[in-house]
Amino acid sequence: MARPINLLPSCLLVFIGAWAGVGHALRPLLLPAVWLMALLSGGVAVASCVVNDYFDLRSDTINAPHKPLPSGIVPPDGALLLASSVYIAVLVAACLMEPPLLRAIIAFSAAATLLYTPLLKRITGIKTATVAAIIALSPVSGALAAGAGWAGVCATAAPAAFAFLAMAHRETLMDLNDVAGDRAAGVWTLPVVAGPRAALATTAVLLAGAAAVAIGAALLGSGLAWAWARNPAAEGDAIRVSIDR
Template identity: 35%
Template structure:
């Protein structure tokens, strides 16, 4: 049981739930989501995410010995070799399993596997590039869930319609990563990590995050017109976006934007979770209503 607990900690089990929710939300953006492609997308996305977390801790062994000695690898509960033996098969098997749905779903899974590997190996230390990869991987869960459904039913035009929702998630995710860079400004500057906060300064970085958050709100509004999502989704996502904008603006006005950045970072994390729940809740209610009307007819 102790070994299992260590493995669950290694792969960030709580974050895997968020990955699954993202895929479920993406699947539900399709008018009539089907169970088989949804399950395959969820399973393979969770496999890639778990592999990514494991390989991340492998490459961060020396850093974690100092900053997070309680983590499974530096604490000795999981060996570096065990982390590799877990991550490599998951990276390899996920695209193969995704082939059950189709070649494009498998290809997208393979791209994400490669991206997660190189992010952990080197990209995460390259500042903005690392931020872009994280934002892409966050939005990719939505796109992946929808892609699996679309390839299964061969309704490719749906992908274009759901892109505003994907972009909403991408821009908010990128904004949050930039805010995290502001919060980590002093450590990143000392270690020559070229985040926007280090290159442009904390204030300009927060201003950029503010603009990106506003763009994500605009994408949410556009999504209302291009998808089956209703006023419930619109109200929840726009409210969460406005809360994020207000929190960033307050951090910008503070005397110490670096220490103040932790508040908008937390608010934006909640906003992203609210966005996923808004999609799932909105579509669940809509599908339940459609089923009720069908029974009446």
């Protein structure tokens, strides 16, 4: 239920954001705040998967009866207790994080994932955008945890954009496999509303966008690489902020 495979990308995006946010320096990757942020990002990912299965029990009975909840391996109360415990731990640990914007991102991610299945998932487009936005905020949170200033946060634009488009592509593909159960549960995903062909066309556009961002970052540099080139002192300032911490 926790889908441990989701932990690695959640944590990795935080480290990428920390690295990019301070001018591609490795030292910030050793900061305790960055590691804590990576753990919190992974915690939100785990809790969201468990709570999603809890609220998705009805549709999973049709779409995926082999899952722990619909198959009866895990009781619903046990899943709810696990998700609640992880959410509480994440929010308590978030109180230790600086700056305030970072705490706001953690709180938003926790709230959005908690409301995702019972509320946001039923709204066409909002479902996919919510998941993609939460993942896209991971590199931004990494830069903030590393002590990067505003210019450093903006330097995570490329990884954040790639994460958003790639996750939107993945979510839409997953919705294509869940049409029957989603329709029965009243979840109006894009494949349910517009049909499989429109959904496939959307996935193609999203994949092309993600590829364009990746190619552009490889050729031109990510985020504000052009700003570093015009003002090298800005990169040095970002690195010094991280080292001073």
